[in-house]
Amino acid sequence: MILDTLKKDFLLFYRNKTSILLPLLFFFLIVSIFPLVLGPDVNLLMKIMPGIIWIISILTTLLSSHNFFYDDLDSGILDLYLTSKVPLSSMFFSKIISCWVVTFVPLLIFLPIISIMYSLDAFVLMILLITLFVGTPTLIGIGLFGSLLIISLPRNNILLPIIILPFYIPVLVFAADSISIASSMHIISPQLYILVALLVLALAFLPYLMSLTLKITINN
Amino acid sequence: MNIKRFGNLKFFYNSFITLFSYLPILVLIGFIAGIYWSLFIAPIDYLQGHSYRIMFVHVPAAWMSLQTYVVMAVSAFIVLVWKVKIMEIISVQCAPLGALFTFIALITGMIWGKPTWGTYWVWDARLTSELILFFLYIGIMVLYASIQDKRQAVKVTSILSIVGLINIPIIHFSVEWWNTLHQGPTVTKFDKPSAHITMLLPLFYMFAMYQVYFILTIVKRIKLGIIERDSQSNWIKELSK
Numbered sequence: 001m002i003l004d005t006l007k008k009d010f011l012l013f014y015r016n017k018t019s020i021l022l023p024l025l026f027f028f029l030i031v032s033i034f035p036l037v038l039g040p041d042v043n044l045l046m047k048i049m050p051g052i053i054w055i056i057s058i059l060t061t062l063l064s065s066h067n068f069f070y071d072d073l074d075s076g077i078l079d080l081y082l083t084s085k086v087p088l089s090s091m092f093f094s095k096i097i098s099c100w101v102v103t104f105v106p107l108l109i110f111l112p113i114i115s116i117m118y119s120l121d122a123f124v125l126m127i128l129l130i131t132l133f134v135g136t137p138t139l140i141g142i143g144l145f146g147s148l149l150i151i152s153l154p155r156n157n158i159l160l161p162i163i164i165l166p167f168y169i170p171v172l173v174f175a176a177d178s179i180s181i182a183s184s185m186h187i188i189s190p191q192l193y194i195l196v197a198l199l200v201l202a203l204a205f206l207p208y209l210m211s212l213t214l215k216i217t218i219n220n
Numbered sequence: 221m222n223i224k225r226f227g228n229l230k231f232f233y234n235s236f237i238t239l240f241s242y243l244p245i246l247v248l249i250g251f252i253a254g255i256y257w258s259l260f261i262a263p264i265d266y267l268q269g270h271s272y273r274i275m276f277v278h279v280p281a282a283w284m285s286l287q288t289y290v291v292m293a294v295s296a297f298i299v300l301v302w303k304v305k306i307m308e309i310i311s312v313q314c315a316p317l318g319a320l321f322t323f324i325a326l327i328t329g330m331i332w333g334k335p336t337w338g339t340y341w342v343w344d345a346r347l348t349s350e351l352i353l354f355f356l357y358i359g360i361m362v363l364y365a366s367i368q369d370k371r372q373a374v375k376v377t378s379i380l381s382i383v384g385l386i387n388i389p390i391i392h393f394s395v396e397w398w399n400t401l402h403q404g405p406t407v408t409k410f411d412k413p414s415a416h417i418t419m420l421l422p423l424f425y426m427f428a429m430y431q432v433y434f435i436l437t438i439v440k441r442i443k444l445g446i447i448e449r450d451s452q453s454n455w456i457k458e459l460s461k
Binding site: 145149150152153156159162163164165166167169170173174177191198209212213216217 | 358375383384387390391395
């Protein structure tokens with residue numbers, strides 16, 4: 001079941017290739033705008049680049065998770081999921097994965113190229129990639145959960161960040177911590193393990209919470 | 221007495237009318253007495269001088285901000301599991317009060333920080349997690365306000381506040397690790413509180429006054445919520461005549 005949903009989502013995204021390109025372009029544009037605002041000082045940019053990448057990741061997460069369920073809602077697939085015998089939580093588990101893959105996998109592949117523009121250290125880049133790899137699925141999961149909470153509302157772009165940004169803070173703090181430790185001491189810090197723990201926690205409980213939310217928001 | 225009667229909104233409304241009509245004045249007098257006690261009677265602090273006295277407003281507000289969240293999340297849990305009507309109203313009405321307590325704690329903390337730390341705001345662990353708690357309250361209020369169907373809004377905000385309750389320790393732990401400048405706990409140490417008893421007594425008195433204020437206000441808000449919720453029923457229509 002999980003594989004079937006994944007296959008369907010990937011097929012849809014494959015047919016509509018701009019939807020994969022758009023987050024990437026968005027990411028690239030904002031990364032290039034930061035030096036224009038902050039000045040071309042290489043040392044400063046090198047220092048704050050991981051933080052910038054994380055902030056843009058949050059923006060990307062918010063954008064993509066906000067729109068992710070609307071197609072399914074409009075075409076009535078969400079109602080069908082509700083009536084089907086397959087457990088809803090497994091469906092949402094695969095939704096988290098597919099949303100993450102289409103949003104962040106292209107981005108993770110292109111990140112080394114972007115980091116050249118900021119002359120980022122190779123080790124720091126590796127740690128940045130690892131934190132993004134284990135941190136962004138949690139963000140996507142929380143974002144999808146938040147977008148289900150407000151799915152019955154008229155489309156409102158500013159509401160979702162207000163509701164779910166507080167929940168992003170642990171992931172952000174631990175990711176930023178491990179990056180700063182990596183750049184100052186060149187070691188892999190224990191904060192990375194906590195990021196993984198948060199990911200496991202999110203993947204274990206969020207699908208269930210999402211199915212509970214869907215039952216409340218759609219049934220009326 | 222049957223506990224199930226508390227699920228009945230009319231019974232709940234009527235049973236608190238007489239009990240709470242004279243309390244606001246008592247609470248006001250109690251607060252004035254507590255402020256007099258903490259501003260003039262309590263001894264001056266050896267290190268911080270008179271500026272520490274804002275603690276008597278600040279610390280109970282910070283405690284109440286957490287307690288209100290727990291009350292809200294527990295009643296949200298009851299809403300989702302047992303679907304008790306009165307709990308729906310309680311969980312909704314807790315959020316503005318909690319936001320108020322958080323706001324008081326933040327503002328008084330900033331005022332205290334200027335003479336003590338030299339700045340109004342530092343990105344310290346406790347300040348940050350209190351600020352995030354404020355954002356959580358705001359998010360819950362905004363979510364409730366923006367969903368038109370209020371039955372659905374209650375359930376959705378209940379889910380959000382329960383998830384928030386799980387998240388609060390994680391947030392606190394994460395920012396604690398991130399940065400700490402705030403003074404450590406002085407009251408709840410396991411061996412012996414490091415504040416003197418003449419300072420602790422007015423603090424606990426103020427905390428008790430905050431509790432009474434919380435109960436008083438929440439009951440008032442619950443009554444308003446009952447009227448809002450049951451506005452189509454006959455007994456409210458008779459009441460408004």
